Amino acid sequence: MIDYLIFGTIIGLLFHGIHRKVIARIQGRPGPPIWQEILHTLKFSFKQTWIPKTASQTLFVWVVLVAIGIWSAALIVLVTEGSILLLFGIYMLHKIVEHGMGLSSGSPYGKFGAIRSVMSAASELPLFATVGAVYLFTGSLLLTDILAWQSAHGPLLIFAFPAAVALYVVILSKMHYSPFAIIESKEIVSGNMTEHFGVWRAGLEVAFALKTYVLLFAFVLLFLGPLPLWLVLAVMLLLLLSLSFICAFCPMLSPYDTVTMQSLTMGIVAVYIVIVGVILA
Amino acid sequence: MKRENAFLIMIVAGAVCLAAGASWRTGFFAPWLAEILLIAAFPVFVLFLGLWWNASEGEEDIPFLGY
Numbered sequence: 001m002i003d004y005l006i007f008g009t010i011i012g013l014l015f016h017g018i019h020r021k022v023i024a025r026i027q028g029r030p031g032p033p034i035w036q037e038i039l040h041t042l043k044f045s046f047k048q049t050w051i052p053k054t055a056s057q058t059l060f061v062w063v064v065l066v067a068i069g070i071w072s073a074a075l076i077v078l079v080t081e082g083s084i085l086l087l088f089g090i091y092m093l094h095k096i097v098e099h100g101m102g103l104s105s106g107s108p109y110g111k112f113g114a115i116r117s118v119m120s121a122a123s124e125l126p127l128f129a130t131v132g133a134v135y136l137f138t139g140s141l142l143l144t145d146i147l148a149w150q151s152a153h154g155p156l157l158i159f160a161f162p163a164a165v166a167l168y169v170v171i172l173s174k175m176h177y178s179p180f181a182i183i184e185s186k187e188i189v190s191g192n193m194t195e196h197f198g199v200w201r202a203g204l205e206v207a208f209a210l211k212t213y214v215l216l217f218a219f220v221l222l223f224l225g226p227l228p229l230w231l232v233l234a235v236m237l238l239l240l241l242s243l244s245f246i247c248a249f250c251p252m253l254s255p256y257d258t259v260t261m262q263s264l265t266m267g268i269v270a271v272y273i274v275i276v277g278v279i280l281a
Numbered sequence: 282m283k284r285e286n287a288f289l290i291m292i293v294a295g296a297v298c299l300a301a302g303a304s305w306r307t308g309f310f311a312p313w314l315a316e317i318l319l320i321a322a323f324p325v326f327v328l329f330l331g332l333w334w335n336a337s338e339g340e341e342d343i344p345f346l347g348y
Contacts, residue, residue, distance in 0.1 A: 001315065002301070046335055072324070073316075199332050203324070203327055
């Protein structure tokens with residue numbers, strides 16, 4: 001099990017490096033090497049570390065532990081083919097972590113990030129729609145059942161394409177440099193992560209690497225079904241490349257536009273669920 | 282934090298991670314217990330590995346200022 005966590009962390013960090021490389025190449029820059037994020041994490045873990053005087057010491061440190069813990073739990077839910085409701089709950093906890101991370105430091109930039117994190121709670125709405133649509137087709141929220149259903153009927157991507165788009169928007173919202181990444185946009189330095197440096201930032205990098213790995217892995221399992229590991233990784237990479245293209249081409253949206261876009265996605269998928277589940281049922 | 286303390290906590294957390302992982306495969310503990318132990322110990326291991334790496338070793342040298 002620990003091997004899954006280490007593997008997920010390394011692949012997640014590598015994916016972050018590829019993400020940066022692709023964005024840079026599209027924008028006509030050489031960009032960092034793809035293993036840069038692995039080096040970055042190691043570098044942070046060697047840097048001098050302390051807790052700012054203005055910080056709430058307990059929250060400042062615990063938020064890092066909780067961030068790693070919840071995404072480790074999420075990966076275990078996927079590996080053991082548990083309930084996607086748990087995955088949904090973990091995603092909600094991540095919102096609390098983002099908020100707590102920003103507030104804990106006492107920095108105004110961190111606080112802005114924390115407030116934006118609450119304001120962008122709409123990014124969770126498309127996930128509601130995804131869970132609803134998946135249940136509508138498969139009659140279960142257990143990954144075991146969802147995978148078995150797909151083995152019998154084919155990928156859910158074909159049957160519930162709008163739900164797949166909704167989850168794609170959720171993943172896009174959580175990518176670095178995404179048009180929805182308002183909590184860490186550069187006009188507020190690094191947003192809610194501004195004051196987490198040294199070992200704390202290294203811990204957060206590990207948590208975010210696991211998060212990227214888990215979200216992409218969840219997409220493949222939920223909408224393409226059981227695949228061999230090499231194919232899962234290949235599809236995850238393709239998904240990541242498509243996300244990187246969007247991040248490279250789209251400017252960062254204003255906080256209100258972010259909420260509007262995510263709410264619209266949720267609304268479209270909700271209408272789709274009503275048509276499929278109520279009118280056509 | 283003292284280097285020895287960080288090292289000790291890192292070793293204990295790492296051992297719990299390994300034990301939980303092994304028992305998950307062999308069924309020594311119930312799977313839910315192994316999973317909870319791993320989820321609790323892995324973050325501690327990651328943080329204290331970093332804290333151990335960058336904890337000072339006591340009295341540091343005076344920085345070299347040149348001849």
